[in-house]
Amino acid sequence: MSTRLPPLRGVPQRRTVLAALAAALVLAFAGFSAWRYADAATRDDLDFARERDRVLAAGQEHIGTLNSIDGADPDAGLARWQDATTGQLHEDLRRSRAASADAFERAGITARATVTEAAVTELDTRAGTAKALATLRVETSGGAEGTRTDRKRYEAGLERTADGWKIASLTAITVEGSGT
DSSP: OOOOOOOOSSSSHHHHHHHHHHHHHHHHHHHHHHHHHHHHHHHHHHHHHHHHEEEEEEHHHOOOOOOOOOOOOOHHHHHHHHTOHHHHHHHHHHHHHHHHHHHHHTTTTEEEEOOOEEEEEETTTTTTTEEEEEEEEEEEETTEEEEEEEEEEEEEEEETTTEOOOOOEEEEEOTTSSSS
């Protein structure tokens, strides 16, 4: 005769429940850790993207400003030019402001620039420097040539200041065969 032991009730079920609970806790912790890691990694990317957008917006606005002037009130336009710049460019504009206002007033030329395309090509958030490229449509009226529309391209060096991003340098870009 063989002796049979009575089944242990509840012991296998407890082990199964505890194993399932442990697995659920491990999965929850792994999921939480992965989410925190991804959040930390993308937060830097998001901050960089936001700063790039600020540089792009400032670059577009300031490049347009530096290519616009009202011949009836050139001093106000030159004040906006100074507000859009920093560094050596700002100092150069400050020194030549009176002579430039006089020249624009005598010429009677009004220019309105519209940035048609722009892109940030370099951005160093730690150094607070950036570069942007822009194409513009500049409508000019008055003066000896009358009304005309020109296309222009520029590379701008920008620097972060206490008042936001400003233009530190502006260089015209010529494209072979374009005539500009």
